[in-house]
Amino acid sequence: MQLLFEYQELWTVVSEGIVGPADAATTRKDLKARFFINQSLDSVIFEKIAHTTSAKRAWDVLMNTYKGVEKVKKVRLQTMRRQLELLQMKKTEKVADYFSRTLALVNQMKSNGETISDVQIMEKILRTLTEKFEYKVTAIEESKDLEEMTLDELMGSLQAHEQRLDEKSVTEVEEALQIQLSLKKDKDETRKNSEASQKGQNSQNWRGSASRSSQGKGGGGNNTNQKSKSQI
Known part of the structure; x- marks a missing residue:
């Protein structure tokens, strides 16, 4: 809106002869440049140049602003490079999850100005x-050129190997359970069988003990009778 008012003022002073054609052309170029600058900014950054009166001044403000942003990007990139360097697949992690985690970090690095190829x-x-x-990685490196592969092809190959391993x-778990x-x-x-055998042995021992006890009682009775007869 401010630029529109400035255009109207420009045409007014030109029509009244206050400003010459050369100055008017320069002013039009400046207003056009400021228009394109304003259209390419969000509301937060626009507030930084809203007070400027020329495209050159607006550009200088943006340069100073984004110098600080570039420093922040460099610090972020250093942190993310370190994270990518230390990134490892977890033992219980699936191939698809590891790919997603890696690509998410790579995309963040690219948005901060890093250049990373698919081969890397x-x-x-x-x-x-x-x-x-390990064996699958060796087979891929020996039989295929990574320059000719895509990320999707690599993930599909690794997922197929992962499925066979699962x-x-x-199967091994089921066999182990069956063995157990x-x-x-x-x-x-x-x-x-041991308990039954033990019970049978105990029963036989009890019968033998009962038989011996019965015989002992019978023999004692006969001796008593004989003794009584001799006394008589």
Whole structure:
């Protein structure tokens, strides 16, 4: 709106002959430049140049402002470079999750002026995968040129390998459970047989003890009778 008023004032002074054609042309160029500058700024940055009266002054203010922004970007980039350098895949992390985490950090670095190629990203991912991907990484590096691969192709190849490992792990767990159940069943049967055998032995011992006790009582009775007869 302010520029519109300035345009109107410019045409007024030109029409009245106060300003010459050369000065009017220069002023029009300045107003046009300020118009394009204002249109390319958000409301926060626009407040910094709202008081300026020329495109040159507005440009100088923006240069000084973004010098500070560039310093902040450099500090951020140093931090994010360090984060990318230390980035590692977790043992329980899925391939898709690790790709998302890596690409999120890379995109932040790119938005702050860093230049990273897809090959650099793929090399970083291959270097930092867990041990279970060691053979797959070796096969990819030996049989394929990363220059000809895309990030999507690499992720798909690693996900297929991950799925095969998961299926194999599930099968091994099921087999281990079956072995444990079989061992427990055998142990229970052995314990039952042992208990039954022990019960049979105890029963046989009890019968033998009862028989000996009965015979002892009978023999004592006969001696008593004989003794009575001799006395008689």
